[in-house]
Amino acid sequence: MTAYVVRRCLYAVLTFVGITIATFALIHAVPGDPITFYLSNHMNPSRPALEAIRHEYHLDEPLVTQYVYWAKGVMTFDFGRSTLDRRPVRERILNKLPNTLLLNFIAFLLAALIGLPIGLWSAARSGRALERASAVGFFLLYSLPSFWVALLLMQLFAIRLDILPIFGMTSDEYPTLSAMQQLADRARHLILPVITLSYAQLAIYVRFSKSALTEVIRQDFITTARAKGATPAAVMWRHALRNALIPLVTLLGLTIPSLISGSVIVEAIFQWDGIGHLYFESILSRDYPTVLGLTVATAIVTLFASLFADVLYAVADPRIRFGGDTP
Amino acid sequence: MVPVKSRPLLLLFALALCVACSKPERVAPAAVAGDENTPQDGGTLIRRLESDINGVNPVLEKSKYDRYIDIYLFSPLVNLDVNLRPSPGLAEKWEISPDGKQYTFHLAPKATFSNGKPVLASDVLYTLKKIIDPDSEAAQVAPGFQTTDLANTKVIDPHTIVIAFKEPDASQMIHFNDLLTVPEEIYSKGNFKNDYINTAVGSGPYRLVRRVPGKEVLLERREDYWGQKPYLKNVLFKVVIDAQTAWNALKHGDIDETAIGSDVWLMESKRADLQRTIDFRRFYTLNYNYIAWNERDPILADKRVRRALGMCLDVGSIINNLYHGTARAVSGPFTPDQFGFNPNVPVLPFDPVQAKRLLNDAGWFDSNGDGILDKGGKPLKLELSIFAGSVAALPVAQLLQEELKKVGVELNIAPIDPALAIQRIIGGNYQAAYLAWDLDPDPNPFPQFHSSQIPPAGQNFVYYINPAADKLIAAAGRELDFNKRVKLFQELHAMLAEDQPYTWVNQVSVKWALNKRVKNVKESRGWGLFTWYPGEMDWWIPRDQRTHEVVAATTTTH
Numbered sequence: 001m002t003a004y005v006v007r008r009c010l011y012a013v014l015t016f017v018g019i020t021i022a023t024f025a026l027i028h029a030v031p032g033d034p035i036t037f038y039l040s041n042h043m044n045p046s047r048p049a050l051e052a053i054r055h056e057y058h059l060d061e062p063l064v065t066q067y068v069y070w071a072k073g074v075m076t077f078d079f080g081r082s083t084l085d086r087r088p089v090r091e092r093i094l095n096k097l098p099n100t101l102l103l104n105f106i107a108f109l110l111a112a113l114i115g116l117p118i119g120l121w122s123a124a125r126s127g128r129a130l131e132r133a134s135a136v137g138f139f140l141l142y143s144l145p146s147f148w149v150a151l152l153l154m155q156l157f158a159i160r161l162d163i164l165p166i167f168g169m170t171s172d173e174y175p176t177l178s179a180m181q182q183l184a185d186r187a188r189h190l191i192l193p194v195i196t197l198s199y200a201q202l203a204i205y206v207r208f209s210k211s212a213l214t215e216v217i218r219q220d221f222i223t224t225a226r227a228k229g230a231t232p233a234a235v236m237w238r239h240a241l242r243n244a245l246i247p248l249v250t251l252l253g254l255t256i257p258s259l260i261s262g263s264v265i266v267e268a269i270f271q272w273d274g275i276g277h278l279y280f281e282s283i284l285s286r287d288y289p290t291v292l293g294l295t296v297a298t299a300i301v302t303l304f305a306s307l308f309a310d311v312l313y314a315v316a317d318p319r320i321r322f323g324g325d326t327p
Numbered sequence: 328m329v330p331v332k333s334r335p336l337l338l339l340f341a342l343a344l345c346v347a348c349s350k351p352e353r354v355a356p357a358a359v360a361g362d363e364n365t366p367q368d369g370g371t372l373i374r375r376l377e378s379d380i381n382g383v384n385p386v387l388e389k390s391k392y393d394r395y396i397d398i399y400l401f402s403p404l405v406n407l408d409v410n411l412r413p414s415p416g417l418a419e420k421w422e423i424s425p426d427g428k429q430y431t432f433h434l435a436p437k438a439t440f441s442n443g444k445p446v447l448a449s450d451v452l453y454t455l456k457k458i459i460d461p462d463s464e465a466a467q468v469a470p471g472f473q474t475t476d477l478a479n480t481k482v483i484d485p486h487t488i489v490i491a492f493k494e495p496d497a498s499q500m501i502h503f504n505d506l507l508t509v510p511e512e513i514y515s516k517g518n519f520k521n522d523y524i525n526t527a528v529g530s531g532p533y534r535l536v537r538r539v540p541g542k543e544v545l546l547e548r549r550e551d552y553w554g555q556k557p558y559l560k561n562v563l564f565k566v567v568i569d570a571q572t573a574w575n576a577l578k579h580g581d582i583d584e585t586a587i588g589s590d591v592w593l594m595e596s597k598r599a600d601l602q603r604t605i606d607f608r609r610f611y612t613l614n615y616n617y618i619a620w621n622e623r624d625p626i627l628a629d630k631r632v633r634r635a636l637g638m639c640l641d642v643g644s645i646i647n648n649l650y651h652g653t654a655r656a657v658s659g660p661f662t663p664d665q666f667g668f669n670p671n672v673p674v675l676p677f678d679p680v681q682a683k684r685l686l687n688d689a690g691w692f693d694s695n696g697d698g699i700l701d702k703g704g705k706p707l708k709l710e711l712s713i714f715a716g717s718v719a720a721l722p723v724a725q726l727l728q729e730e731l732k733k734v735g736v737e738l739n740i741a742p743i744d745p746a747l748a749i750q751r752i753i754g755g756n757y758q759a760a761y762l763a764w765d766l767d768p769d770p771n772p773f774p775q776f777h778s779s780q781i782p783p784a785g786q787n788f789v790y791y792i793n794p795a796a797d798k799l800i801a802a803a804g805r806e807l808d809f810n811k812r813v814k815l816f817q818e819l820h821a822m823l824a825e826d827q828p829y830t831w832v833n834q835v836s837v838k839w840a841l842n843k844r845v846k847n848v849k850e851s852r853g854w855g856l857f858t859w860y861p862g863e864m865d866w867w868i869p870r871d872q873r874t875h876e877v878v879a880a881t882t883t884t885h
Binding site: 040042050051056081095159172268271273281 | 389
């Protein structure tokens, strides 16, 4: 088991270095650089000042040298300063990360808590009229564009009914409220973004958990369990569900990175100050340090999540532990 | 991880509770009847930022949003009035030497910074030095001061400074509007570029209470302000990126002003229920859309061809169908709001018949009967670059494509990633491009149209080379007599309209919506509602219509 985990960790470190090199190469391969921002915004920007900017961010040096400069910084968790607003990249990311985590985690929790049981129910009732109808319903839900749903929700709850805020994470009065009121205030601001984020995820969880369980139910040992006289509930919970865990763990592993990736649309519409818009904006303005910083953050979380999933596989399935390879 | 995990759970719990919760209460507005015409002191204005600011160091200003804030915190050396002509700012008065190289500024003796210290001529000099030092990376403010003659620039006494230039530049005065003085005593400490992003000490009528990146900027009026004190006590800027959200927030009363799109203008600005509470404005600012013709290309080097191509663009149809009448045609490099504009120059007419004749004159005929004009065996094919993702550019390009096809010109539309497009265009590697310029109030056409400014030196990426135009540009740059300068610019306007290095397309009006509780909102000639003087400094809100007083209450605790 320990050897397995150590080997996985080593792979993760190698993958991480690979990701940083690939991102570094990619963002520099894209046409334009931070200087383009000035050229597109001003009729006649100061050329000496632009040269100074180029020099400060080492843009006048070979790509490999630039990478070494950057990698040295990363070793000490110094990701440099944004070419846009000059704030340290680390501070820019850490300011927004909790907001994104909070929103996405609640949306994930809501989608999973509702979606997984519905999925299991669907697997058990597979093929019946109600199950089919609900499947169609979830597909429809999944295909609704989120910007449209967000604006409809805003129109209904924030404007017509006037019971929820239009945008933002807290009210202007927030600092003057009591702790309990502050909590309620935050919750009120969370409702619409959470709904917008979770309704599509919901459909994914339903489909995924249903298909995972259906796969297991078809196998011989379930028939054996039924034949030996186990009740349908016992078959489902004790035999089927336990074996459907592996694909669910995979889904979990895939979900964790998305918790910090943010959503450009929901963040923009509800003015939720998160990672999604930061990513979008820094790519558009070719803010290299910020793009790279965000990539590192996402890469680390993704690698940890897949490492975590790998270890969970090993716990859930002894064959993986001894065989030493993921299925 | 633990606190993060437990908090969402708590919040979920609160989420369930909150259905029963009411909205946090706002302080009820005091029912004091106010005269609609007499300004009343106090109140909080809520403004929208379409994009977060880059910081509050005025030397490093990068966007118009930065300027929106800076104009409250710092007094420009020279203000621009409603016609965007120089008016007193930090400098009460000034003299210009007869050779146009030296400007003597007399600072307002009572002027103080928000820390109570007087504004001295040495502070102005310090700021100027910071602006022109390449290491400050003041890429957008520095160009206005690039010919500064530091050797002859000197402080005469604590309130008088002479700023000297190596060459006279008639448009220099306008650039002093970008000189926002910072106190040397404060800003010379620490790292100039990095340490004054979120803090500011300026001589303006407001001081910075707080900046929360990605969220808001809160300003508070300085009760010790040395000049004409504004009426509003607080100004709160909220970052609202999404246009639809901002429009909803305005209707709901969460913000007091926002730019609106043509769609909102068209669909909602005539609604009587909205007009009761919302003040809709439409005005032109200093910009235009144009097609750049690269004269380095053998086809486009011929003026007749450029004029012919321009005559195939149905600007009237664009204005009426694409912009629903909320745009206007532009005849040349100056817009009607600028003094260089020549009212006698007609807009290039939409005339495909005349265009065909011009192309024939230039030697382009359809000799092989394939429907495309040719000359010397080469067909008349062109590529028009547009910015990928631009909603307005594509229909304009398609309309031109359609009309050109009828005349016998094949136009290929190439949507290109903006960053790549800019790189190609400023390098001169393109044939034609649909672009836009934002203009200065007193524009110097030098970087765009002077022959010395072809790439890589400047922005003359159309490779327009005309000695007569060079002469006019140079003469207008030196001419200190305003009326003579107007004449020179108008002559240049006519010359460029004739030569068509660009085909000027149109100017799209800016639409704004404001909550009617905000009084005394005026438009300038070219800058819209903000950053001229007095502009937004003259706004006020009647006492009985103040709904955001809580904001002000929380600020005093900070």
